[in-house]
Amino acid sequence: MRGFTSATFGLMTERIHFIAIGGAAMHNLALALHQKGYKISGSDDEINEPSRSRLKAAGLLPQADGWFPEKITKELDGVILGMHARADNPELIRATELGIPIYSYPEFLYKHSKDKVRVVIGGSHGKTTITAMILHVLRSQNIDFDYMVGAKLDGFDTLVRISEAPLIVLEGDEYLSSPVDRRPKFHLYQATIGLISGIAWDHINVFPQYEDYVKQFSIFAEGIPSTGKLIYCENDPEVKTVCSSSAIKAGKMAYGLPKHRIVNGVTILETAQGDVPLQVFGDHNLMNMEGARLVCNQLQVSDQAFLLPSPDLKEQQGVWNFCRGMRLLQYSRISRTLHQSLRLPQKLSDSNFLLESL
Secondary structure (H helix, E strand, O other), X not given: OOOOOHHHHHHOOOEEEEEOOOOHHHHHHHXXXXXXXOEEEEEEOOOOOOHHHHHHHOOOOOOOOEOOHHHOXXXXXXXXXXXXXXXXXXXXXXXXXXXXXXEEHXXXXXXXXXXXXXXXXXXOOOHXXXXXXXXXXXXXXXXXXXXXXXXXXXXXXXXXXXXOOOEXXXXXXXXXXEOOEEEEHHHHOOOOEEEXXXXXXXXXXXXXXXXXXXXXXXXXXXXXXXXOEEEXXXXXXXXXXXXXXXXXXXXXXXXXXXXXXXXXXXXXXXXXXXXXXXXXXXXXXXXXXXXXXXXXXXXXXXXXXXXOOOOOOOOOXXXXXXXXXXXXXXXXXXXXXXXXXXXXXXXHHHHHHHHHOO
């Protein structure tokens, strides 16, 4: 089976077809590759907003909903398969018959980033928050980076960026990679720097046994090379147990709740650089911030650059810039988690945790 090489990615003339192009992550990757010059096609049996409008604006919206095997030809250089598709998808079957390389979304991202420093943020909760903090800080420091994040962020046009940057930051989901690839997404990224924020039983339809779910984080941690770093929240007992394994080769860095106090409803972070008033609140977000800080340290960002606004700019930078939207993000997370708790008891526990930390 032919595969993508670093040289191939640089040509920007590849023809890539997306099976299930309407997904949140899939359509963002399609847009990112289109902007880079790739020739993109796609199919889906249902495309909702905002995917539909965004694909239409870029000229990538399929002419009709459904699956069309005739779109799969030998001229394609690769097919990216989304989770919405099924294993018996007619386009997937046709691509297999023709011997066209088939990639899951995370597998494609790894192919693109295998020569980069890969930061992967894992955990049952807090992934998007920590990833977003890191992205805002890196951008404030004019560090060139690629990324994949699971939610739309202020100041970022897409959920994905693909470039020649030497660094990529990936939100690492433990859910399956594709209908035909049962490996968790964050295993495929092969982290150089990995973070685990917390472990709370999720995706019960895929991991019906709690032990199987926890094992995925052990595999993730043990997969980081000896030259890499594993950053983990020691306040989570399950994470602490996973990260105490002697099978882990990477250097380990633990984090917890940073020293702080609350004055008149404002959280004041107590640091070596002095007191830093924050626009985020709650132990959950403070621990997320601490994890993001340690990751940024590994990327040569100082604590001062991470925490403090720049005095010579009109707009505050770094984690401050991110914090302005945190209150809405917090309430959005609570709303979504409470909704999910109707189906999954563990989500109700997470909801209580979030509410108690406000």
